[in-house]
């Protein structure tokens with residue numbers, strides 16, 4: 001169970017978030033939509049607990065994973081070490097099978113800089129799921145990808161979510177993306193930003209509508 | 216054309232260029248010595264060979280070299296440790312920076328000589344004073360560089376380490392240190408170069424051993440050859456230290472970039 005209750009978040013004088021309240025069940029996926037600069041990344045930092053300077057209260061599980069807009073890897077450590085150093089409880093065998101699952105097992109000994117961007121993102125996904133997170137937070141993970149690669153990563157994410165069943169919070173510009181993964185969508189707007197709309201995403205049978213409808 | 220091409224290529228070989236450039240310096244020295252025409256002021260390079268063998272044979276050169284090297288090490292290690300720690304804290308915490316920055320400015324602008332003299336007066340003409348003076352001279356430079364390095368730390372990696380709840384020690388070793396390594400390496404190289412020069416001054420002013428002391432001694436005898444022998448021997452040793460320890464260490468921390 002995840003409870004988010006942010007009464008106020010400000011940077012100095014600039015109030016960014018106000019009265020943001022929602023709850024999630026384990027296994028549920030919620031999408032957060034909103035224009036650029038509204039405070040989505042800020043909200044995620046509060047939710048995962050790396051920014052504690054706000055008024056309000058957030059109840060979160062122990063094991064959290066995050067996928068960033070960029071892969072954010074340790075370029076000076078090998079691919080497999082990028083898993084075992086971040087998840088020390090994970091043995092090398094488990095790390096290798098996590099790489100296997102994301103299709104980059106043959107790259108285990110390389111440095112991240114030797115991977116293609118797509119492979120780096122797969123590594124970031126492997127790292128997120130390897131710790132069997134109870135909460136997975138994704139901050140525009142598919143932005144800046146070409147449609148084919150976005151589709152690739154999206155289906156891989158879908159499959160991994162189905163296997164691991166974490167609660168998922170997905171920040172995105174794309175309603176199509178939100179619909180594909182999430183049951184519920186929250187829309188942020190205003191200054192300071194707050195939830196102006198909550199709507200149920202249509203079932204995935206609508207299909208992938210492409211990557212063009214930026215909010 | 217073929218020939219000039221090969222010549223051009225050979226001239227791009229870094230080791231060769233190095234050797235040629237050093238050879239040029241040597242030529243300059245020979246020319247200057249010939250023009251001076253007074254071996255007591257500037258002897259020819261080859262005229263140093265006999266005094267060198269003499270100093271080596273008597274055991275004086277190895278002994279004083281060893282003493283200076285020992286002082287360099289004794290000053291280098293604490294200066295690096297304290298400088299890295301202070302610089303890291305200043306780069307990381309704005310409040311620490313606000314408090315310590317004025318000190319840094321003062322110490323950076325304090326002439327090495329003043330610190331040395333004051334240390335000798337306050338602590339006494341002993342080894343502790345000598346090492347302390349050198350350490351105090353070096354800390355501000357290391358701290359300044361490391362503060363820059365810490366400010367340049369990637370905030371995304373910081374967030375990643377925090378979200379995944381990496382342990383503090385693992386974070387330090389695998390997230391922070393690799394980013395600081397180039398700054399530590401740069402300050403170590405600059406540090407060694409400055410430290411040994413300051414150690415020489417410290418020895419010149421108040422020690423009875425070491426290269427600096429020997430240079431003082433031969434300076435009073437107007438024995439330029441010996442002064443040059445001791446100075447050049449130490450430069451040779453420091454170049455060796457650089458080639459054998461510092462450069463390989465730097466290559467190792469940069470390995471992931473070139474892979």
Ligand SMILES: Nc1ncnc2c1ncn2[C@@H]1O[C@H](COP(=O)(O)OP(=O)(O)OP(=O)(O)O)[C@@H](O)[C@H]1O
Pocket residue numbers: 011016034035036037038039040041042043
């Ligand atoms: N560390 C900070 N200090 C000051 N202001 C900040 C800081 N981080 C974010 N802000 C401000 O908060 C607001 C929200 O930023 P945030 O990054 O959360 O937006 P976003 O919705 O994620 O945008 P995007 O979709 O472009 O990523 C912006 O106006 C930004 O300038």
Ligand SMILES: [Mg+2]
Pocket residue numbers: 040041042139
């Ligand atoms: Mg953002």
